[in-house]
Amino acid sequence: MNAFITVTREQALAEARVLDAEQAAGRLRSPLHGIPxxxxxxxxxxxxxxxxxxxxxxxxxxxxxxxxxRRLAAAGAISIGKLNLxxxxxxxxxxxxxxxxxxxxxxxxxxxxxxxxxxxxAVSAGLCYGALGTDTGGSIRTPASWCGIVxxxxxxxxxxxxxxxxxxxxxxxxxPMTRTVEDAAMMLHAMAGYDRxxxxxxxxxxxxxxxxxxxxxxALRVGIPRAPFFDHLDEDVAKAVEEALRVLAKLTRSQKDxxxxxTRETSLPGEMYAYHEEMYKRAATRYMxxxxxxxxxxxxxKASDYxxxxxxxxxxxxxxDDSFQEIDVVALPTRRRSPRTVDDARKRxxxxxxxxxxxxxTQAFNAYGIPAISVPCGFTRDGMPVGxxxxxxxxxxxxxxxxxxxxxxxxxxxxxxxxxxxxxxxPALAPTEGER
Amino acid sequence: xxxxxxxxxxxASESLAGAAAAIRARRVTPSELxxxxxxxxxxxxxxxxxxxxxxx
Numbered sequence: 001m002n003a004f005i006t007v008t009r010e011q012a013l014a015e016a017r018v019l020d021a022e023q024a025a026g027r028l029r030s031p032l033h034g035i036p037x038x039x040x041x042x043x044x045x046x047x048x049x050x051x052x053x054x055x056x057x058x059x060x061x062x063x064x065x066x067x068x069x070r071r072l073a074a075a076g077a078i079s080i081g082k083l084n085l086x087x088x089x090x091x092x093x094x095x096x097x098x099x100x101x102x103x104x105x106x107x108x109x110x111x112x113x114x115x116x117x118x119x120x121x122a123v124s125a126g127l128c129y130g131a132l133g134t135d136t137g138g139s140i141r142t143p144a145s146w147c148g149i150v151x152x153x154x155x156x157x158x159x160x161x162x163x164x165x166x167x168x169x170x171x172x173x174x175x176p177m178t179r180t181v182e183d184a185a186m187m188l189h190a191m192a193g194y195d196r197x198x199x200x201x202x203x204x205x206x207x208x209x210x211x212x213x214x215x216x217x218x219a220l221r222v223g224i225p226r227a228p229f230f231d232h233l234d235e236d237v238a239k240a241v242e243e244a245l246r247v248l249a250k251l252t253r254s255q256k257d258x259x260x261x262x263t264r265e266t267s268l269p270g271e272m273y274a275y276h277e278e279m280y281k282r283a284a285t286r287y288m289x290x291x292x293x294x295x296x297x298x299x300x301x302k303a304s305d306y307x308x309x310x311x312x313x314x315x316x317x318x319x320x321d322d323s324f325q326e327i328d329v330v331a332l333p334t335r336r337r338s339p340r341t342v343d344d345a346r347k348r349x350x351x352x353x354x355x356x357x358x359x360x361x362t363q364a365f366n367a368y369g370i371p372a373i374s375v376p377c378g379f380t381r382d383g384m385p386v387g388x389x390x391x392x393x394x395x396x397x398x399x400x401x402x403x404x405x406x407x408x409x410x411x412x413x414x415x416x417x418x419x420x421x422x423x424x425x426x427p428a429l430a431p432t433e434g435e436r
Numbered sequence: 437x438x439x440x441x442x443x444x445x446x447x448a449s450e451s452l453a454g455a456a457a458a459i460r461a462r463r464v465t466p467s468e469l470x471x472x473x474x475x476x477x478x479x480x481x482x483x484x485x486x487x488x489x490x491x492x
Contacts, residue, residue, distance in 0.1 A: 002481065007477055007481075013467065013471075013474075016466040017467060023462065023465060031460075034459045035456060035459070035466075035469065036469050076466075078466060078469075105480075126445075126449070127477050129450070129452040129473075130452045178452055179451050179452070180452070183452035183453055187452070420480060422480070
């Protein structure tokens with residue numbers, strides 16, 4: 001699957017021995033005490049190489065842990081390694097990685113989604129109990145959907161992103177990826193909290209996300225943003241999502257079609273370039289071709305366009321809760337299609353053509369800055385998982401987790417695991433331009 | 437319900453919450469959980485597939 005870039009075997013076993021002793025003495029640090037997790041390799045770990053899946057950072061060893069890593073370690077979670085991703089988190093397939101593409105455990109010919117593809121593949125295949133992902137345009141929710149697991153992108157600023165290699169800092173989020181909704185609540189509980197040194201961080205009263213799982217959902221009003229999020233749906237995805245909406249209808253009070261505001265004027269291509277400028281000028285060819293092309297576009301971005309987009313983004317975030325006056329949550333497909341093969345994904349990404357973002361369902365929620373969770377809701381006829389996305393107003397994580405947990409209780413999709421065996425053959429890949 | 441990927445190691449089919457409950461009940465130790473994960477990584481993620489070399 002190529003899910004891991006680094007496995008920190010000795011370090012994990014050493015930490016486990018300390019936690020064993022504490023357990024034996026009856027001292028548990030938190031509900032996460034002794035739980036093996038893994039971290040997307042754009043999240044800094046002190047003394048452990050952190051590459052962002054790029055040649056540019058081939059030998060980069062951070063001195064400090066990211067704030068979220070520090071919090072999880074304090075809670076007793078054990079990191080067992082660093083997970084592969086789309087180079088610099090800049091793409092939705094994890095096919096473009098200096099360490100080779102990640103495979104989807106449900107079908108090794110296909111991509112797992114991205115950019116947190118290694119995180120989703122590892123959790124789905126049972127290589128760790130939970131993983132951290134990051135999400136700038138769907139990078140937690142897309143791979144969660146395509147690998148049949150749960151992925152939660154919290155409210156912008158709820159979880160610290162200090163010590164995480166930025167993509168577009170104004171849209172970057174960090175969140176948990178797990179097999180169940182309860183697992184995601186347990187991880188979020190340890191991760192959330194204000195960080196003064198993170199310019200994205202916001203103050204918010206501490207919530208008990210585990211208690212939130214028990215909240216009743218029968219009074220919730222569900223909005224369905226059919227236009228444009230249900231346009232051109234794959235037939236099997238449509239079938240799974242409509243069935244999921246019928247299940248939700250039984251659990252909740254009402255359903256009605258709604259429209260969410262447009263995010264068209266909020267693109268910030270210059271922000272990625274701001275982080276990479278010096279390295280890009282010095283050694284552009286060390287970036288893979290798709291990332292290099294995006295940075296070239298970023299370099300051409302005008303400051304005045306950036307400022308206007310940033311103003312539009314601020315207004316959108318201030319007013320987005322207005323869309324939740326007559327509804328409590330929205331429900332929609334996480335992705336409208338199943339993942340392509342790794343070969344197809346790599347070919348498309350190396351072509352200069354700018355992609356059509358119209359089939360994109362995840363990105364708007366990064367602009368809104370509101371929480372969104374993807375949960376497994378069925379399979380296509382060829383056995384690929386389908387995800388349902390639930391989103392709510394700012395800081396409605398508890399509400400989303402309660403509804404997602406109720407949905408999971410009423411269904412069994414999350415209990416299915418990929419048909420992977422030790423001797424499952426790994427299909428060969430076609431060489432790309434960059435490799436010739 | 438649990439398919440092939442999970443059947444070789446009993447801890448692999450547990451959710452995070454299930455593993456946490458087993459830790460609380462002292463049915464398993466953190467070291468045992470870490471070893472279970474490392475074993476599965478060796479089986480399903482045995483090598484780093486490095487397609488791009490620094491000198492390429």
